[in-house]
Amino acid sequence: MNQLSFLDDDPPASSPVDWSPTRSAGIARQEYFVPYAGRAYARARNFDLAATDRTNISCLSPWIRHRLILEQEVVASTLAKHTFAGAEKFLQEVFWRSYFKGWLEQHPAVWMSYRRELRRSLDQLEQSKPLRARYEDAITGRTGIECFDAWARELVELGYLHNHARMWFASIWIFTLRLPWQLGADFFYRHLLDGDPASNTLSWRWVGGLHTKGKTYLARPSNIARFTNNRFDPTGQLATVATALKEPDSGPSISLPSAEHLPIDVPYGLLITEEDCHVESLKLKRPPSGLIALAATNRRSSLPIGEPAQAFARGAVEDGVARAETHFSIEKSEISDLENGDRGWGKELIVFALRTDVKLIATAYAPVGPVAEELAAARTVLAAAGIRLIEVRRPYDDAAWPHATKGFFKLKAQIPKLISVLN
Ligand SMILES: Cc1cc2nc3c(=O)[nH]c(=O)nc-3n(C[C@H](O)[C@H](O)[C@H](O)COP(=O)(O)OP(=O)(O)OC[C@H]3O[C@@H](n4cnc5c(N)ncnc54)[C@H](O)[C@@H]3O)c2cc1C
Known part of the structure; x- marks a missing residue:
């Protein structure tokens, strides 16, 4: 058993995740995890137990991101084992991806500005030795902040980090190490098996207070200690305030491009x-x-x-x-x-x-x-x-993306309807 007590619907003893990039490996992981996508997930999902114990989260993101398995398959297999209310938290997480994808589709200027500013930051690394040294320390796990250094190495070695670790890492990068967020997003995007323009760029922006304007995410030592089961305790090492980043307005949103249809009678x-x-x-x-x-x-x-x-x-x-x-x-x-x-x-x-x-x-x-x-x-x-x-374009995206115009909560309210339409 893993170290936490999850009551009756505990996942079984930890088994290493088989990260093979095949649909069959994704389906196998889905079948392993879905029985625990209800109360056990809602209760324990925020714990970053260890890279060797991923029993409390699905780890399905690399397969879903590349559409080796589809969001609606994950939703359907979850609802075959749980009620909607019982697995609501897990289902909402699945729809976060759809939200980010749909939002970026309607704000492509945010992606272009990220790419532009990244190029500028990479140029600065060439010009400033002190900045280069701080950046190198961060990506090679030599900052002296034990948890951060461990996550940097874990990311490079495995290509995966727990969601909570991603949030803490991004927060420490931005507010404690004071490095440009674009360089951190690039580090993630280069190494994550699930590296994704929308989920990655917008999550980094969310931590820095750019996605939900003015609302930042501050990594707190007590929170890290609690949710890593005291594996780490960076007391006294982290920033205690997180002032929202600022940027020029990236311009208005655009309408979703209309869906194209394949003619029936033309070879392709x-x-x-x-x-x-x-x-x-x-x-x-x-x-x-x-x-x-x-x-x-x-x-x-x-x-x-x-x-x-x-x-x-x-x-x-x-x-x-x-x-x-x-x-x-x-x-x-x-x-x-x-x-x-x-x-x-x-x-x-x-x-x-x-x-x-x-x-x-x-x-x-x-x-x-x-x-x-x-x-x-x-x-x-x-x-x-x-x-x-x-x-x-898939009907799933056609149905979900139009609701990704503002915050997640607008789309979240539509989840039951989206599920019934897609069924
Ligand atoms: C700074 C930062 C960068 C991130 N970069 C990426 C990225 O490049 N690619 C990526 O796929 N996810 C990214 N995420 C989102 C999230 O961390 C991962 O999707 C999640 O950790 C995957 O693990 P899991 O499959 O066990 O998730 P579970 O907790 O089991 O969730 C089930 C599924 O829901 C979706 N999901 C869960 N949380 C999120 C979320 N916050 N945003 C979007 N989808 C979510 C995923 O498809 C996931 O497989 C990032 C989060 C942060 C904070």
């Missing part, structure tokens, strides 16, 4: 990316003439991407391709070099279209982030060659 080639590795559930009306896979993992940052994160994204795409080949009875697809940086996606896709003899390429909708940027650039190149690109 199918592109698989790390944004969605379950294309067989896209409800495409006819099988594609060919498959191609491309990855944009290296575009997460100009700094190197962590090996675990890189391997997870690549494995997820390869697993997606293997299943799609079986599902659509396609013998051979193109995944020769997933990161086709030099040639660019546009040219890569033109060659694919010519070889497959299609004038239309379909792919799952890519939300704001590097894949969407690659697709936007490719769209122009393809159009010049007379090839159309269509991004197919």
Whole structure:
């Protein structure tokens, strides 16, 4: 048993998480965890027990983020074992991802400003030796704040951190170490198996008081000691105030782009990316003439991407391709070099279209982030060659995203309705 007492619906003895980037590993983890997604989760989810004991949280985020398993599958399997009220907390967490994705989709300027300011901060690192030294200490776990240093190493080694540790880490980064938040977000994004433009960027902004304007998150030593079971106690080492960060207004929100539909009677080639590795559930009306896979993992940052994160994204795409080949009875697809940086996606896709003899390429909708940027650039190149690109959006996103205009609570109020519509 883990060290806490969770009463009758305790998870069984801790077993290491199998982080394999396959749908079957994700489904296995889902089946293991869902029985405890009710009261046990609500009671114990905030404890960061240890990297070797993840019995109190699902650890499903890497699979959900790459859509190896789908949000609605997690929701359905949870409701098959619990009532809505019994698993409400867990279900709400699942919808936080939808909220962040939908919100960023309607505020793309926030992503662009993050990327711009990150470049500026990286330039500053080149120019200022003291800043560079403080940054290096933080990312290599040499600040002298034991918990922070342990989390920095855990992130690099495993590609995963507990949600509470992510909040404490971001808070210490911003308010105690006083480093630019964009550098911290970049460090997470480069190393997390679930590294995601929306959840990551907006969570960092939330901690710094930029998402919910003026409301910050302060990491407190007593809270860290309690929720790490006294593994850590940084008393006297942390900032005691967290004054909200400020930034210029990033401009108004935009409307969600309208959904595109695949024509029934036109042959097409199918592109698989790390944004969605379950294309067989896209409800495409006819099988594609060919498959191609491309990855944009290296575009997460100009700094190197962590090996675990890189391997997870690549494995997820390869697993997606293997299943799609079986599902659509396609013998051979193109995944020769997933990161086709030099040639660019546009040219890569033109060659694919010519070889497959299609004038239309379909792919799952890519939300704001590097894949969407690659697709936007490719769209122009393809159009010049007379090839159309269509991004197919899932009904789940179509239903949830319009509610992600303000704070989470607006979307939260819609969760029961969303679940019944999606059922
Ligand atoms: C600073 C910071 C950075 C983060 N960066 C990322 C990121 O890059 N990618 C990412 O997927 N999550 C990110 N999160 C959100 C959250 O920490 C992870 O989704 C969660 O820890 C994943 O662990 P789990 O699957 O065990 O979650 P559980 O507690 O078991 O929750 C179930 C599912 O709900 C979703 N979820 C839970 N909490 C959140 C949340 N706060 N925001 C969005 N979705 C949530 C995830 O899909 C998760 O798998 C970040 C949080 C913080 C504070």
